[in-house]
Amino acid sequence: MAVTLSERAASHVAKYMKKRGKGIGLRLGVRTSGCSGMAYKLEFADAAQPDDIEFESHGVRLLVDAKSLPYLDGTELDYTREGLNEGFRFNNPNVKDACGCGESFNV
Amino acid sequence: MALLQIAEPGESAAPHRHRLAVGIDLGTTNSLVATVRSGLAVVLNDELGRPLLPSVVRYLPDGSCAAGYEAQAQQAIDPRNTIVSVKRFMGRGIKDVPYREDLPYRFDEAPGMLRLQTVAGVKSPVEISAEILRTLRLRAESALGGTLVGAVITVPAYFDDAQRQATKDAAKLAGLPVLRLLNEPTAAAIAYGLDNGAEGVYAVYDLGGGTFDISILRLARGVFEVLATGGDSALGGDDFDQRIFCWILESAQLAPLSVEDARMLLTRAREAKEYLSFHGVAPISARLTSGEIVDLRLTTETFSEITRTLLAKTLQPVKKALRDAGLTVGDIKGVVMVGGATRMPQVQRAVGDFFRQEPLNNLDPEKVVALGAAMQANLLAGNRSTGDDWLLLDVIPLSLGLETMGGLVEKIVPRNSTIPTARAQEFTTFRDGQTALALHIVQGERELVGDCRSLARFELRGIPPLVAGAARIRVTFQVDADGLLAVSARELGSGVETGVVVKPSYGLSDDEIAAMLKDSLAHVKDDAQLRALQEARVEAERLIEAVRSALAADGDLLAADERSRIERGLLGLHNAAAGENRRQLVVAMDDLEAETKEFAARRMDRSIRRAFAGRNISELAGDLSLAKSGEGA
Numbered sequence: 005m006a007v008t009l010s011e012r013a014a015s016h017v018a019k020y021m022k023k024r025g026k027g028i029g030l031r032l033g034v035r036t037s038g039c040s041g042m043a044y045k046l047e048f049a050d051a052a053q054p055d056d057i058e059f060e061s062h063g064v065r066l067l068v069d070a071k072s073l074p075y076l077d078g079t080e081l082d083y084t085r086e087g088l089n090e091g092f093r094f095n096n097p098n099v100k101d102a103c104g105c106g107e108s109f110n111v
Numbered sequence: 112m113a114l115l116q117i118a119e120p121g122e123s124a125a126p127h128r129h130r131l132a133v134g135i136d137l138g139t140t141n142s143l144v145a146t147v148r149s150g151l152a153v154v155l156n157d158e159l160g161r162p163l164l165p166s167v168v169r170y171l172p173d174g175s176c177a178a179g180y181e182a183q184a185q186q187a188i189d190p191r192n193t194i195v196s197v198k199r200f201m202g203r204g205i206k207d208v209p210y211r212e213d214l215p216y217r218f219d220e221a222p223g224m225l226r227l228q229t230v231a232g233v234k235s236p237v238e239i240s241a242e243i244l245r246t247l248r249l250r251a252e253s254a255l256g257g258t259l260v261g262a263v264i265t266v267p268a269y270f271d272d273a274q275r276q277a278t279k280d281a282a283k284l285a286g287l288p289v290l291r292l293l294n295e296p297t298a299a300a301i302a303y304g305l306d307n308g309a310e311g312v313y314a315v316y317d318l319g320g321g322t323f324d325i326s327i328l329r330l331a332r333g334v335f336e337v338l339a340t341g342g343d344s345a346l347g348g349d350d351f352d353q354r355i356f357c358w359i360l361e362s363a364q365l366a367p368l369s370v371e372d373a374r375m376l377l378t379r380a381r382e383a384k385e386y387l388s389f390h391g392v393a394p395i396s397a398r399l400t401s402g403e404i405v406d407l408r409l410t411t412e413t414f415s416e417i418t419r420t421l422l423a424k425t426l427q428p429v430k431k432a433l434r435d436a437g438l439t440v441g442d443i444k445g446v447v448m449v450g451g452a453t454r455m456p457q458v459q460r461a462v463g464d465f466f467r468q469e470p471l472n473n474l475d476p477e478k479v480v481a482l483g484a485a486m487q488a489n490l491l492a493g494n495r496s497t498g499d500d501w502l503l504l505d506v507i508p509l510s511l512g513l514e515t516m517g518g519l520v521e522k523i524v525p526r527n528s529t530i531p532t533a534r535a536q537e538f539t540t541f542r543d544g545q546t547a548l549a550l551h552i553v554q555g556e557r558e559l560v561g562d563c564r565s566l567a568r569f570e571l572r573g574i575p576p577l578v579a580g581a582a583r584i585r586v587t588f589q590v591d592a593d594g595l596l597a598v599s600a601r602e603l604g605s606g607v608e609t610g611v612v613v614k615p616s617y618g619l620s621d622d623e624i625a626a627m628l629k630d631s632l633a634h635v636k637d638d639a640q641l642r643a644l645q646e647a648r649v650e651a652e653r654l655i656e657a658v659r660s661a662l663a664a665d666g667d668l669l670a671a672d673e674r675s676r677i678e679r680g681l682l683g684l685h686n687a688a689a690g691e692n693r694r695q696l697v698v699a700m701d702d703l704e705a706e707t708k709e710f711a712a713r714r715m716d717r718s719i720r721r722a723f724a725g726r727n728i729s730e731l732a733g734d735l736s737l738a739k740s741g742e743g744a
Contacts, residue, residue: 091114
């Protein structure tokens, strides 16, 4: 089981973390939410939790809680630009269908 | 799909619930919009990657208008209908506008605030500014992928009440909720203070396109306190252009110019000014409509010479602000440079000489205000992160007072009081049996009412008839965090009370604003409602689709009555989506979501079990709590 960052995503995460000036890494997760079932969680991590599983990708420490991992296994977090908008995108092979905007999804 | 930003721990927003907020630097020459992305303040560029939006609006005969570069490009060919530097007209009357004989506009006097005649009708500066704000709002919404919860808009510290209110009204017209108005130098300090973690007393020297501000700020333990402000709301980079323009007229010995030629030469003057920031000599060449050719060379020395008085004019308020703060040049730990005009080498030199230190300019002077405003907006929108609990103390730039007998001003809230604030003072009657008192609220530092700016008048009636001097009337001034004023008066014996919120002293009543809103938003509003309905329909379709496919895949998880309840919800939503009532639609969606919540949970449990089926313990990374939740389901 693994979760990775694309190189672009890693360099943006590194930049934001440097700017923030604290934190040990990036927390990825899912939680239940509304209609399509689940929504992603993307946060700075200040401390590891006991049930965290850790990965490292391009020098960035990634923390995923064990419950979320089955839903995220194989995911690559990418950073992309769409028109004027830019931000992170979960390329998650487990997703069967997502709501139109992709903020919530189903496996 | 939506693009995500990194949140603070535990602060991930629910889907579609991001609190998008922006900071807007509504400048005289250029405007910018910025936001905080993943904890980092960034300016939002337009489609072509340009950060600035020229604060230029052009009106067209069909009633439409264009803002920004497109409008700026037409400035020379359509100067009368292309409004530049509209910020100078905000909340002002015709007599307040300097160099107006050189401006190509047709002004109308209206009570308090001037109007401009354009080919698309008579426009107030509020409406023109709203076009700029609307353009920035649209840019931000497409860059952030959603509707904004609000904006922090910056204003010069020296803006009076009328100018602040006009700015708020413009935002309202543009459909932007204002989280707060923030003084520009304070915004710059926020950007610098947070970036550098600097403590001490700082001066912010802000020479923008049309306004000059100096602020003395103390940054300590995360608290920004404005010790003093000063400036000149009619002095800026435009004046340097004007000096070059006059120099061109003199040097080339030109006859009086047509409007188009004057506008074109002003543009040449601005280009020369910008060129001189990086070169020693700027060539100025132009062909006038008469066929006459202008071909001049402006050196840095000449430029410094012809603008020396302008620089001296900026240093007067600097000295005054230092005096107000009770400080000397030696107390200033750093000088923050803000505004594109501070790129001029002679400005850097003059400021450096005065403060006897190199000014700080490691942030882009044109972006720093927008970045600070974005940080403040992010905080006010509730996207608070730990360690961001800074407080902001601001001050009122001009004293607020009342007219007393003989046309004198009694100051109630002195200049540089920190806001929000409330001050009260007692007054009495002047004549025996006097039953009413006229209150005239003024703003300014002068002693005579005629020299101050009149903000509002109201009357307190129903005072019991007493001998002169026996009635006790308590007048309370309250200034909110935006620097806007509410005044109330109360006769303490009888308890009669009256008050006024000092709103547009430039003569726009609430009704007028409402009418303007209605006019300009009549169609926009229809469109927005239609759009909202359409969006809700799409959302409903998606929900119906998702539930149907879930029923097909995992329908066996439901008891018959549960399933029929969900089916009923589906039908209800389907019917609502066919109607025109967005509210009904939203309610139907909520109903269906509630009905399917339990179903979604069961489906998740099933998919967890599927995910683990056939894997051994070590693959599951040995997590006990996970195994338990899988078993327990």
